[in-house]
Amino acid sequence: MAAGAAGRVELGFAEEAPAWRLRSEQFPSKVGGRPAWLGLSGLPGPGALACARCGRPLAFLLQVYAPLPGRDDAFHRSLFLFCCREPPCCAGLRVFRNQLPRKNEFYSYEPPSETGASDTGGSVCLQLKSGAHLCRVCGCLGPKTCSRCRQAHYCSKEHQTLDWRLGHKQACTESDHLNQTAPDHNFLFPEFEIVTEAEDEITPEAVEMEDYSEVTGSLGRILEEELDSMARHESKEDHIFQKFKSKIALEPEQAALPG
Template identity: 35%
Template sequence: MATSSTKVVELGFAEPPDNPLTADSFPNKIGGKPAWLNLAHVLTAEDVLCGICKKPMVLLVQLYTPEDYPPEAFHRSIYVFCCKNGACHKTSWRKSLKVFRSQLPKYNPYWPPPNEESNGDDSNEYANCSSEKFTAVNYCVVCGLHGSKKCGKCNKAYYCSKEHQIIHWTSGQHKIHCNTTTPSLDDDNLCSKLVLFPEFEVVSEPEGNLVKDSENGEVDDSLSNLDNGNSRALVPVGDEIYENTQVNVDKAFLKFQKKVEPYPDQVLRYARLDYECEKNATPLWVSDIGKPMPEDIPSCPHCGQERTFEFQILSTLLNYLQVDHMQNDSLDWGLLLVYSCKDNCHVSDKNYVEEILWRQDFSDEGVNWSRFKSI
């Protein structure tokens, strides 16, 4: 995604990956197993336990967001975890979503500096760092979290929790391959597909500053006229869109609808600004209600600096997650908004810093047009 010096909004689109989204490619991705930045320290099941069902959450979105300041943020990734049980979110979404920040300096034991920057000094610095001994952790074969448990029979398969061990034994067919030399990668992948969200690569493009009329190329000034009393919603019906004068929607939703209309398949909007900017970036809201109060976004508990808006996940992402909207307890949201420490503070005794996630739902007056979109 965009670095901190970029002032424009970066739009994220979900695409099937052309190549495996491995850790050494520093991917921006949706679903699948996490591609860990810190190879010696990964999150545990206890770190991402849903506060309602007490089961491990799974990766929803991972973004690689390196920044120039401080030096410890040369490598920087954000991990968003989500419980797949929609009933938990309806009980308390605050206990069903978590976001973590992980970062590393340029010289670290895991990743060499970029080739274009390598020189004699870089080689010496990296040689010193790479000589540091670290033990790569074992990953849960099902979800990719820290595998703190292992199969007592074969001592080869690792798990983050008893629940995932049971799933792997039954749905993953480990009971057939345990203590055999027959590889079970296909069964492992099938098991992961049952537990994890489908994996997509997030491809980003900068958003244009002006919304153009698709037919005559003139600037669409409707965004500046949302305060008039004649605003109407564009309501999708099948493949057609018509103007419905009977639908009442709030102004924030109309602005959101107009803003995303040129790029209706966007699933993410990244808008973190330079840490020296006087004015922080603001989200594109889907409603005039449900916005966080200042006390809902507390300052960083480690350095005292404010947390600022970094990116938002749109409801269009749900189309890629194989969510059945016809079920009463299906996963749902209007926006998921991530707020992170403005200073990217480095906490020496923490490899992952938990940040703030806020959920905004569509208002009763809003029209969730994205549900009518199909992949």
């Protein structure tokens, strides 16, 4: 949910979209799948994408295209969010920002085509124009290589083992197109485009406090004391979060986009 002028916000909704709309050259905002990297060089390495708690590779959760008006160096700007999805951890979160001027070595100066004429179906490109190879499992930088075929690239030993078990063992020496095909490893989140719409001016309804009048005895008094204490010590972050919750309650199906 991005704040706009005069209190207006943009609401983000996750919707199905053709594959071509979710590629880097379309500057997408999306949830799940492999990251559509903006800058095609200088990507974060495996060390930066490992959970600080359990050490496992983080999974790509979403990205938001968020250019900054008036900033020549941020004509194109995307934010990438990664998370740990390995139970019982599920604790790691990491955000990366990438930005480019309008004139750059990766994309045309003119806006991208809004047609799918160049769509090639469900093929997967695991090598960037810069020459960097991506992991077959997660789509992040893949410095490791299969010692047998020297074609499959991985970010980590964990993902190399996962891919080996799910088909690479058989396909290792049989295909010259490993960079265009990759099985579903069940590691990625389902992929959807984030479509934004401007929210109409709506006055949020007052959120009523839950009535605890029927709660009796010492438990009721303890709850009331805790609530009073929390209200007295509410931090700035708590206030912002409550305001955020009240705003998204108007459209429960929206995705939350950073401002």
